[in-house]
Amino acid sequence: MTPTTRRVVLLCVLLAGIGAAFYWRERLSTGLLTDWVSQLGVLAPLVFIACYAIATVFFLPGLLFTLAGGALFGPVYGTLYNLAGATLGATLAFLTSRYIAQDWAAQRAGSRLRSLVEGVENEGWRFVAFVRLVPLFPFNLLNYALGLTRIRLSHYVITSFIFMAPAGAAYTYLGYAGRELAGGGEDVVRKALLAIAVVATIAFLSRIIVHLRRNRAG
Secondary structure (H helix, E strand, O other), rough: HHHHHHHHHHHHHHHHHHHHHHHHHHHHHHHHHHHHHHHHHHHHHHHHHHHHHHHHHHOOOOHHHHHHHHHHHHHHHHHHHHHHHHHHHHHHHHHHHHOOOOHHHHHHHOOOHHHHHHHHHOOOHHHHHHHHHOOOOHHHHHHHOOOOOOOHHHHHHHHHHHHHHHHHHHHHHHHHHHHHHHHHHOOHHHHHHHHHHHHHHHHHHHHHHHHHHHHHHH
């Protein structure tokens, strides 16, 4: 199989996977995911990370998996597994865009691609850190769009893992608190209030970061 043929086959697989994901996404829920993964025993973390990564490549909503990770594994391990799955999926999407589906990814990114390319050209990994902390671009599309820039893979992976952590930890805890509320666990009111406070803090910090960035640019 020639390199061109291989790329065409892989692109067809990608498009078929995305199409299937969009067809099934309305049927996928946090409850369905947690029920299925919880039955896998010791394999549950590995299967969950793999599913999160595949979902990221195929444009399934990452928030659904993040909440499920918190409900399944708790705030600590859930955060680690969520970050592992999200980073692996983001890396696969990045590599797919860079080496297999450049034209398709550029078309999907549209007019937003220029601002991403300019940001990475001017700031390198710092710009990746910014867009990971502040959700100005859809997560799944951002992974593909960044693959079209010239940032080094190692910088992309490390920066993504570190700067996805704050929001990842916040929403993981939200999933954990939701499970506790549904199950009537101890201190449910405290956990619910803490979950709301954590998410509100992330939103507030995002606004602060945008404000500071604008002042710096000005």
